[in-house]
Amino acid sequence: xxxxxxxVINPGTGLLLAQELRYLKLPAGQTWPVxxxxxxxxxxxxxxxxxxNPPVNN
Numbered sequence: 001x002x003x004x005x006x007x008v009i010n011p012g013t014g015l016l017l018a019q020e021l022r023y024l025k026l027p028a029g030q031t032w033p034v035x036x037x038x039x040x041x042x043x044x045x046x047x048x049x050x051x052x053n054p055p056v057n058n
Contacts, residue, residue, distance in 0.1 A: 003039065018043050
């Protein structure tokens with residue numbers, strides 16, 4: 001199996017914003033049901049403290 005990893009980096013801070021893994025070529029006889037060979041993705045954000053109350057669900 002061949003794959004590609006793509007990193008999305010904020011050019012202003014140099015911090016990682018996202019990571020994506022895709023299949024480029026599967027072994028013979030195997031199929032992948034997701035469009036464009038997408039295997040996984042992650043979005044990254046900055047954690048911070050807050051004193052705000054969570055939203056109320058009605």
